[in-house]
Amino acid sequence: MTGFNDQVIEEFRRTKGNLGGRFEGWQLILLTTTGAKSGKRRTNPLGYLEIDGKTVVVASNMGSPSHPGWYHNIRRDHRVTIETGAETYEAIAAVPSAAERDALFARIVAEERGFADYQAKTSREMPVVVLHRIDDRVRGMGDFLVEVHDWLREELKTLRAGVDEIVAGRAESLGIAKPLRAHCVSFCDALTKHHTGEDMGAFPMLAQRFPALAPTLTRLGEDHVVVATLQKRIRELVEGYVHGESDPVLLRDDFDELAGKLEAHFAHEERTVVTALNVTAPG
CATH class of the missing domain: 2.30.110.10 (Electron Transport, Fmn-binding Protein; Chain A)
Structure with missing residues (x-):
């Protein structure tokens, strides 16, 4: 033939x-x-x-x-x-x-x-x-995912600014510690909900429709486990932080590790699944 x-x-x-x-x-x-x-x-x-x-x-x-x-x-x-x-x-x-x-x-x-x-x-x-x-004009679930990532990125910046104030020793005088704890809880809950939605909904759907994506989706799911462990540690450090007793540098270092892994995860996810999500479920 x-x-x-x-x-x-x-x-x-x-x-x-x-x-x-x-x-x-x-x-x-x-x-x-x-x-x-x-x-x-x-x-x-x-x-x-x-x-x-x-x-x-x-x-x-x-x-x-x-x-x-x-x-x-x-x-x-x-x-x-x-x-x-x-x-x-x-x-x-x-x-x-x-x-x-x-x-x-x-x-x-x-x-x-x-x-x-x-x-x-x-x-x-x-x-x-x-x-x-593939049409760049299409908007759909993939674009929504990027918007969620951008919101989470901004939340991370806000949290990082609060951590910087703690490291600089200005948290107590500025009344930052309590709002930072609340903000951290809100961020962690939102991130967990986002990743759970992907693991339970978007990723299985993509794996079925686009078998070639299966290895990538497996890796992204593994990233979620790593991120969950890191965010649990960050949350514990923020909620348990006591001025004059806790180590603020440890908090900042752990937070930066989480932020770095999250940004790499977001970027990889956007490179690999956004187009598939858009054409599968256009908005």
Whole structure:
């Protein structure tokens, strides 16, 4: 099939998607993925459907007993390139949940009966894949996550300023100690709630839809455990701080360690999951 695909790809690009012969009138795109084993870019011509404004493809492999190579590729790296003939754009490939897959496949078969014939030829369930265009104008859950991070960053700055006053010995005269304790409790509660929401909701959803993200999400979850230990220590130091008895430098050093780990965690999370969150659940 490689030689045949190469001919189709060449004609598709030359005619800007207006194929003739057996493909005349077909809705085709070129899907370029990164090889799961080779790491090389691979391009395949695929039939597609537009369902509720989304580009949907089926890993039919013409009813063969095994999934096509491009499907294995998107499970390792969900970043893909789409060519329509009129334009080329970047996208990410999502694997719907079982219920979503069944609903989509029913609509696909209603429009293109050939996919039902392919499914009848094989015992494997043919996967359905949704291709989400990456668009900087989209706002969604990912942008909300960044906003939460920015709020937490500002709260950290406020807490750090209070710690600095304690180290400088001005906390008692300025009446800072009590408000700092309350602020610390509020911050820790908000951070715990944020991370719990990710661990229980956002991360499992992303891992299901974007299998390639699974190792990253595991690491982020491990970061949450480390951060929880640090914030518990900070909270204990702040709540138990006694002027003239406790070591303010220890408090500052532990706080800086927490702040550094949090900033690295926030930055890594924003680099790796914001786009996936935005296209999965746009606001």
